[in-house]
Amino acid sequence: MELLKKLCNIPGTSGAEKAVTDFLLQFINKEKKDWKQEPEIWVGEGFQDNLVLIFGKPKVAFYAHLDTVGYTVRYDNYVIPIGGTDGRTGDSLVFEKEGKTLETRLVCEEENDLYLVDAHLPITPGTTLTYKPNFILENEYIKSPYLDDRLGVWALLQMAAEAENLALVFTTYEEHGGGAAGYIARLLFEKHKVSKSIITDVTWVTNGVHFGKGPAISLRDSRIPRKAFVDEIRQLAKKAGIPFQLEVESHGRSDGKEIQNLPYPIDWVFVGPPTENPHTALETVHKTDVDLFVKLLLVLARI
Amino acid sequence: MELLKKLCNIPGTSGAEKAVTDFLLQFINKEKKDWKQEPEIWVGEGFQDNLVLIFGKPKVAFYAHLDTVGYTVRYDNYVIPIGGTDGRTGDSLVFEKEGKTLETRLVCEEENDLYLVDAHLPITPGTTLTYKPNFILENEYIKSPYLDDRLGVWALLQMAAEAENLALVFTTYEEHGGGAAGYIARLLFEKHKVSKSIITDVTWVTNGVHFGKGPAISLRDSRIPRKAFVDEIRQLAKKAGIPFQLEVESHGRSDGKEIQNLPYPIDWVFVGPPTENPHTALETVHKTDVDLFVKLLLVLARI
């Protein structure tokens, strides 16, 4: 869990993911010699801040997003959200100033639906604020800001050692506006004919999806993946005997939406453990679900 | 009208269109020997559940969508809409269970804006519900669920016998999220330089568009097609002496939106007969409009 903790602690809101990309690249370059197959790495010039690992001749791509929600300072210390941030008065937020990490607190003016930060000095407009790191292992739970989707990033890294003929895709901009997953999906389709995508991200505990019963395979969120492909994934999971839950939602969206709307015939499905308190300063996930999530991904890797 | 009835009766919500695609393919393979020109068929692997007929060297493409609105069962027999379904308490809905077609009824909890189905036993989450077939010919009207857009599909099939140098495109996902028409439009542009698209779908009776006065040519819905192309289509219809109506709407959208937003220079226009009760269990269209709709398409085929 040390790696997951490190990942959760790196600031990287949509549009400003470079520190996470750099961390990953360093980690990968250190570890890859011990992997069964050394991947081709797509990174840097021509890839914006995305990162892709190509193992062999990929037949399937797994996506996790690097970016997180947060806030941008507007004027007079008022802030506006990046993605669907769900901050509360009193949340500790951090930001960079001249190379130093400073801290402030969120204040919600409920009557005006405005958010600002409690600071004696004005913070420069455009400054990005993120939840203060706070990684907690507690009984059966992992709690931290930014399990969404550093947990998916971490899970994909668990796949790397044994990976063959697949792509691991680390995308940007998922939380705010999109525009990255589609680019990588197009490249993978054009260069390697990859038409199968597994979106790995956290989802929600609801009245139909519970803690400890395994990762959810989503039958739909605001978008509906193609039935034929979802059925294939369900069959694989069932055959392998991995416990999982079926999710049916009318809202929410993932990098799957990007891929769906691309003018290329690429299938997608969403897989991920449920969380409580999404987009808050302390997202929560159950260890059993995390464990089964990785097991399921290893099964789907052999699609 | 037997063919239209059959088409309206096949369940096929967005993401689950395969049964309609299969029916079409079978129909086409049986009929094509009698057509003036035998089309190339794009279907199956690499096309998801879309189907395209390429006649000769196409200069224009006609689009109709295969998918319909409906419901997905969530948890505890509550349901969520697929597309903009406009169901009412008491509507008969059908679904598949272990190869059998079962029936249930819709209940609207108006106070909570929630929909559920009236069933003694829980229906498996993820099950798709569609309006029970109910095709009625009554005086000058055709009434049925899913005239939207099985009528467009049927109309395109009326064009097949005489088709030359055009494409007939049967798309998926129009009602929910999109993602298919754009793919086909890109392929047609790249392979055949097709830059003219006619979207055939039903529209609405309004204070400006009436039953029995011919199909509507839409000057705009939520999207605005390029004036130069719409003017060309209007001229062709006028010259041929086919009665039609001009539609001007601020809302609604069609596969034209997909094509508009594609990064390729492809024009589109929407053509279709007006209906009453859109997206309900009994959509209504006027026979005269249907007749003139097909006549207009045959004129536009010679663009």
Add this chain to the structure above:
Amino acid sequence: MELLKKLCNIPGTSGAEKAVTDFLLQFINKEKKDWKQEPEIWVGEGFQDNLVLIFGKPKVAFYAHLDTVGYTVRYDNYVIPIGGTDGRTGDSLVFEKEGKTLETRLVCEEENDLYLVDAHLPITPGTTLTYKPNFILENEYIKSPYLDDRLGVWALLQMAAEAENLALVFTTYEEHGGGAAGYIARLLFEKHKVSKSIITDVTWVTNGVHFGKGPAISLRDSRIPRKAFVDEIRQLAKKAGIPFQLEVESHGRSDGKEIQNLPYPIDWVFVGPPTENPHTALETVHKTDVDLFVKLLLVLARI
């Protein structure tokens, strides 16, 4: 300012930009012999109503949009907006009828949130209405309908005389639905590897952006440009000593959104002077901001 006045006076709502394109083409063909480098012109067949000037081997592209907001006549002289038009009761609107320009006035039925025009005779449904030309130079201000974005178009033309190794892009559909900037951005990327885009358009006077303090460089609107690229642009402006303002917004969007969502790795940033009364019959901009806007663009041309 004569050229800007002429540009502001040409009707050209989204989808009906051809008159502006034609005016530009005529202007360019007349002037280009005096330019340092004669551009390749992309216009006409295959470009819809967009226009692009390619100078040398472009390393960066500057975008301004040709289209404006306005109204479409629906039925019974009621009208619906094109883009986010902000008309008021009494606004003078013009339209074409049989080659003549006619005038009418806007009436807002506030209780129903409906807009109509005050005309004795019905105006043909589908007719496009635009604000009556009204270009005013007043002290330090320029006032006119459609400074958005004819000012950007004008500014790009100021760059043409000295332009080398860049593209000037005049797009359509920015105000309503999009679909053009993405196409040109894709072509520029595929043909010339252009991955840097400067969106030139007007923005808003707010509590953080003021008249007379220079053009705004936007750190975000509803979309967030990539930090690395925005930082590069800020550095260039700073180094050149051009006064500018930093903008941080949660809403609004530009052709940058199109480019962001394209499945190609193209960076974008928004640059433009602030205006008051956006999308009304009399938008206002400060002359100092216009002057510094052009100066900034000339600096960014040497990126």
